[in-house]
Amino acid sequence: MSVLIVGTTALDSIKTPTKENPRLLGGSASHAAVAASFFSPVKLVGGVGEDFPKKYIKLYRKHGIDLGGLQILPGKTFHWSGEYGVNMNNRRTLATELGVIETFQPKLPAAYQNAPFLLLGNIAPALQLSVLGQMKKPKFVVADSMDLWINIALPDLLKLLKRVDGFVLNDSEAELLTKSDNVFAALKKIHQLGPKYVIIKKGSHGSILSGPKGIFICPAYPLHTVEDPTGAGDSFVGGLIGYLASAKGSIDANLRRAMVYGSVTASFCCEGFGLNRTTKIKHSDIEKRVKELVGMTEF
Amino acid sequence: MSVLIVGTTALDSIKTPTKENPRLLGGSASHAAVAASFFSPVKLVGGVGEDFPKKYIKLYRKHGIDLGGLQILPGKTFHWSGEYGVNMNNRRTLATELGVIETFQPKLPAAYQNAPFLLLGNIAPALQLSVLGQMKKPKFVVADSMDLWINIALPDLLKLLKRVDGFVLNDSEAELLTKSDNVFAALKKIHQLGPKYVIIKKGSHGSILSGPKGIFICPAYPLHTVEDPTGAGDSFVGGLIGYLASAKGSIDANLRRAMVYGSVTASFCCEGFGLNRTTKIKHSDIEKRVKELVGMTEF
Numbered sequence: 001m002s003v004l005i006v007g008t009t010a011l012d013s014i015k016t017p018t019k020e021n022p023r024l025l026g027g028s029a030s031h032a033a034v035a036a037s038f039f040s041p042v043k044l045v046g047g048v049g050e051d052f053p054k055k056y057i058k059l060y061r062k063h064g065i066d067l068g069g070l071q072i073l074p075g076k077t078f079h080w081s082g083e084y085g086v087n088m089n090n091r092r093t094l095a096t097e098l099g100v101i102e103t104f105q106p107k108l109p110a111a112y113q114n115a116p117f118l119l120l121g122n123i124a125p126a127l128q129l130s131v132l133g134q135m136k137k138p139k140f141v142v143a144d145s146m147d148l149w150i151n152i153a154l155p156d157l158l159k160l161l162k163r164v165d166g167f168v169l170n171d172s173e174a175e176l177l178t179k180s181d182n183v184f185a186a187l188k189k190i191h192q193l194g195p196k197y198v199i200i201k202k203g204s205h206g207s208i209l210s211g212p213k214g215i216f217i218c219p220a221y222p223l224h225t226v227e228d229p230t231g232a233g234d235s236f237v238g239g240l241i242g243y244l245a246s247a248k249g250s251i252d253a254n255l256r257r258a259m260v261y262g263s264v265t266a267s268f269c270c271e272g273f274g275l276n277r278t279t280k281i282k283h284s285d286i287e288k289r290v291k292e293l294v295g296m297t298e299f
Numbered sequence: 300m301s302v303l304i305v306g307t308t309a310l311d312s313i314k315t316p317t318k319e320n321p322r323l324l325g326g327s328a329s330h331a332a333v334a335a336s337f338f339s340p341v342k343l344v345g346g347v348g349e350d351f352p353k354k355y356i357k358l359y360r361k362h363g364i365d366l367g368g369l370q371i372l373p374g375k376t377f378h379w380s381g382e383y384g385v386n387m388n389n390r391r392t393l394a395t396e397l398g399v400i401e402t403f404q405p406k407l408p409a410a411y412q413n414a415p416f417l418l419l420g421n422i423a424p425a426l427q428l429s430v431l432g433q434m435k436k437p438k439f440v441v442a443d444s445m446d447l448w449i450n451i452a453l454p455d456l457l458k459l460l461k462r463v464d465g466f467v468l469n470d471s472e473a474e475l476l477t478k479s480d481n482v483f484a485a486l487k488k489i490h491q492l493g494p495k496y497v498i499i500k501k502g503s504h505g506s507i508l509s510g511p512k513g514i515f516i517c518p519a520y521p522l523h524t525v526e527d528p529t530g531a532g533d534s535f536v537g538g539l540i541g542y543l544a545s546a547k548g549s550i551d552a553n554l555r556r557a558m559v560y561g562s563v564t565a566s567f568c569c570e571g572f573g574l575n576r577t578t579k580i581k582h583s584d585i586e587k588r589v590k591e592l593v594g595m596t597e598f
Contacts, residue, residue, distance in 0.1 A: 087480050181386050184523045205504040208521070215595045217518045222507070224483045256598035296514045297596060299555035 001245045002041040002066075004112055005033045005238065006131045007121025007144075008101060009046035009070065012274055013081035014228055016088070021228075024274030025056040026080065028121035028144065031231035034275055035265045036119070036242030037063035038283050043112050045069035045131060047104035049077040059279060068109045073100040088226050089203070108134040117245040120164065121234060122146050125156035132163060140244065140251055142166035142197075144237050150176050158193060165251070166197035168237045174200050183208060197255065199240075201233055209259055213252055218259040221267035221293050228273045232266040235278060239265030239286075264289040300544045301340040301365075303411055304332045304537065305430045306420025306443075307400060308345035308369065311573055312380035313527055315387070320527075323573030324355040326377065327420035327443065330530035333574055334564045335418070335541030336362035337582050342411050344368035344430060346403035348376040358578060367408045372399040387525050388502070407433040416544040419463065420533060421445050424455035431462060439543065439550055441465035441496075443536050449475050457492060464550075465496035467536050473499050482507060496554065498539075500532055508558055512551055517558040520566035520592050527572045531565040534577060538564030538585075563588040 012026030029046045036042045043066040050072065060067055076099035084091045106127055113136045120128035120143040128143055135141075143164045149157050150173060161167055167190060175181050178189040183200060187210040190198045197211040204223075209216040240262030247254040264286050271277040311325030328345045335341045342365040349371065359366055375398035383390045405426055412435045419427035419442040427442055434440075442463045448456050449472060460466055466489060474480050477488040482499060486509040489497045496510040503522075508515040539561030546553040563585050570576045 182523065182525075183521055202504070205501070206516075215521060216598065217505075217521070217595050218598075219516045219518070222482060222514060222516070224481065226481075260598055293516075296516050299515065299517075299559055 001116045001139075002043060003036050003117040003119060003241050003245045004043045004045065004115035004135070004138075005029050005036060005119045005121055006045035006106055006128065007032055007119075007123050007234065008078055009044070009048050009052075010078040010080055010101075011052075012230060013079070013094075014230055014273055015081075015083040015094070016228060017084070017086050019227075019273070021273040023053075023079070024276070025059060026231060026274050027078065028123060028231075028234040030060075030275065031234035031269065031278075032119055032121045032238030032241075033060065033065050034063050034278050035235040035238030035262070035269070036245070037065055038239070038265065038286055039242035039261070040117070040245035042066065042242070043069060043115055045106045045108065045112070047071045047073050047100050047106075049073060049075045049100045052077045059275070063279070069106070069112055071104070071107070073104065075100040082230070084228070088229055106131050106134075116140070117241055118142070119237060119241045120144065120160070121237070125149050125153050125160045129156060129160050132160070140165050140241075142168060142237065142241055144168045144234065145173070147173050147176055161194040164195055166199065167195040168199045168201065168233075170201040170203070170233065199259065201236060203229070203232075207236070207259060207263065209255060211252070211255065216256045216259065218256070218263055219293060219297055221264050221289050222296070223267055223270055226270045227277070229270045230274065232269045235269040236262040236266040238262070260290055260293060261286065264293060300415045300438075301342055302335050302416040302418060302540050302544045303342045303344065303414035303434070303437075304328050304335060304418045304420055305344035305405055305427065306331060306418075306422045306533065307377055308343070308347050308351075309377040309379055309400075310351075311529060312378070313529055313572055314380075314382040314393070315527060316383070316385050318526075318572070320572040322352075322378070323575070324358060325379065325530060325573055327422060327530075327533040329359075330533035330568065330574065330577075331418055331420045331537030332359065332364050333362050333577050334534040334537030334561070334568070335544075336364055337538070337564065337585055338541035338560070339416070339544035341365065341541070342368060342414055344405045344407065344411070346370040346372050346399050346405075348372060348374045348399045351376045358574070362578070368405070368411055370403070370406070372403065374399040381529070383527070387528055405430050405433075415439070416540055417441070418536060418540045419443065419459070420536070424448050424452050424459045427459050428455060431459070439464050439540075441467060441536065441540055443467045443533065444472065446472050446475055460493040463494055465498065466494040467498045467500065467532075469500040469502070469532065498558065500535060502528070502531075506535070506558060506562065508554060510551070510554065515555045515558065517555070517562055518592060518596055520563050520588050521595070522566055522569055525569045526576070528569045529573065531568045534568040535561040535565040537561070559589055559592060560585065563592060
């Protein structure tokens, strides 16, 4: 089944202690869409400026991503630039040029409105709500977010949480949202805000799912080298929903495995700048790592 | 089979943001011995002062711990006092009074020298070497350590590592020892120092085993409340070696499961001050959590 993904479509300039890569394809929707494309057909909703490189359009197309919902708007593409510290855990935003994203209003083509799986990738909650409002009757809706929206758009985010099946956030965002550093207390509070499924991402420490079948502790695929973790969280949730949309059976029956697929897809993202590595892998590379990860967790 | 455990036998005064508990039974050997006692007969090697409370001797005995190697020495028991911050991750040592531990020399009773399993719990590497030197032919030797010994007794520690089967340390100690923050690079370097099995503990994020059967990612049992994490690492390795000594079959066949048992035993340690909680559980409580943990990791 197909997955509709909304989020930012951006150009990312990324510095690490050893390398610098300007104007890479980035943004939450780009990372999530490429990740999901390994499993299911993807429809993208986003807005870019007239400066958006043709090669990135080609890259989306190479992954079979439907661009019927990608608006090319007068002005410049959203540009983010950031710098990572030595251990890749701390990053510092150097510049944020919103460009066309400032006034972007998602408009769903008719063919998009029936998509059964919807990923509301990280973007302003008001835009996530706008996309959700244009959908007919999605089977499964998952939302991602970030600290920025918890800080500056909490009322919209809370409105959104009442209407999604799943919510994905990282551990520090969970603490920010719930004022609790205990994972159980945080999960309980987030469930009370609406979502049946809550996923807390912990970077290289894996992730935790809480839902009707209880807690699932999902390992991260351990990496020999991390080149650039930008977009890993988006790749995780993209791989997750892509796998879910491809799997037969109920959400409950597939969600744990979907998290493992998301986790493995995200591992590739970290091994190259931007989407450099993820766009070079095959589906079989993901299957191989999933098998390895199974071998690393069995006892 | 029996487990010989050497390490510190101490009195711990522990402060957390909400509570304060003076002169609890503590020390690496105490925590490890109680943890191991749920699975196998334990022989303790340590030294305490004349002030060591009788009730703690009784507590060891309640757990069937053989005290033939516990020396009661003229002077005061090793006393450590520390304080935890709000999130329980950072602790600050308030005072360290070495007492009898300063001149303590482990002497193994004849009946101890044939113990098949040996845990060299966290204590000066010179003392760990001394105990190892008095053993006949242990089947399996695992050593624990801490940042202090990496900083002030590295030559002794390196000598020790050449002679043990397994080495357990936490992630920051692994980085300190290897100057590498990548887990694979760190594991490789530590294997080169001698141990066939290396275990890196990551607190609430679980632990990682590296050995001939590859990598094993061991989850931590997630806790609703953490009262006091002091001794959790010692409980982990104590539970691990206790389980190993009780299990039929090869080390390789049992080690992953032993880590899960160690992880679960350590979870109880965190739920009370000092050994307050661990000394109140039954073996069936451990089995119950192991079963739950299996349920939280299957996919």
